[in-house]
Amino acid sequence: MEKDISILAKIAYVDKILDEFEDELGDLPKAINSQEVVVSEKKDRITETEGILNDIKVFVSTAKSTLVALKEKEDKLSQQQFLVRNNKEFDAISTEIKSLKSEHEKLSVKMRTEGIKEGNLLSILDDQKKELEDAIERLAEVHRQYDELTEEQSEDVQNYNKIRKQLRTKINDTLYDRYAVIRARIPDAAVQVKRGSCQGCYRQIPSQLIVDMRNQLDRIFQCENCGRILIPDWVEFDEDDLLADKTED
Ligand SMILES: [Zn+2]
DSSP, rough: OHHHHHHHHHHHHHHHHHHHHHHHHTTTTHHHHHHHHHHHHHHHHHHHHHHHHHHHHHHHHHHHHHHHHHHHHHHHHHHHTTOSSHHHHHHHHHEEEHHHHHHHHHHHHHHHHHHHHHHHHHHHHHHHHHHHHHHHHHHHHHHHOOOOOOOHHHHHHHHHHHHHHHHHHOHEEEEEHHHHHHHOOOOSEEEEEETTTTTTTOOOOOOOHHHHHHHHHOOOOOTTTTTOEEEOTTTOOHHHHHHHHTTTO
């Protein structure tokens, strides 16, 4: 029967490969996420600019009719001025006309200012739309990179996950749990012993321990320095056989 430590060696091997696949994706998932934020911010700024532009539009159209109304009132008063009976009435109408003219002037100035503001905002809006387009294009680009990589990987990842699942059913739970706990801290939780050293921390292993490892095949050893599970040098497996195993069922 296959020793637990041999099964663990295979699991550790598979995990290393799966970790490498994940490393290949690198910062892409994070890059997608932050680019999505960028796109959303650019959209918000456009909405904001469009809101201000809309306010200006409403103001201008109201102001236009107000200007017409003011002018009409003024004309009406000018005509009334011919019909006055005394100077007092004439002066009163003059004052009113003056105030209407000043209101008209003020509103015209405000309209011109708003017109300039509108022009500036339209050019800002143009820039913002271009920026949004670029941001969307960049997002599509990282998505493409991510999709390409995951597509390339997907078959292999599925295979290795399948192999791992089978190995998991074969291994003793206590050992597997110990491995999982260490792996939460250290990705390579089980390492080979090579030339008398732990391949995790490269510390020399006491020679008595090496002898014990060769004689006590069912005992699990951990590196006294780094705590990794040690895979004795007698454990060997063919990587191609491991891959071929999964086709059996
Ligand atoms: Zn070590």
